[in-house]
Amino acid sequence: MELEWRKASFSADTGSCVELAEQGEDILLRESDDPDVVVRTSRAKLRAFLAGAKAGEFDDFA
Numbered sequence: 492m493e494l495e496w497r498k499a500s501f502s503a504d505t506g507s508c509v510e511l512a513e514q515g516e517d518i519l520l521r522e523s524d525d526p527d528v529v530v531r532t533s534r535a536k537l538r539a540f541l542a543g544a545k546a547g548e549f550d551d552f553a
């Protein structure tokens with residue numbers, strides 16, 4: 492089964508692309524410029540991370 496990788500339209504031509512794919516119950520993440528390194532997480536963990544990012548919890552990294 493081939494994975495369907497998706498990236499945000501906000502990363503269009505910046506070269507700073509993180510891509511996501513689904514595999515069963517898991518969500519896979521990779522950087523488009525290093526596609527062999529893949530991080531696997533659950534939907535719940537990704538949802539919690541995204542909520543924190545939207546709330547500004549990681550703004551000091553920028």
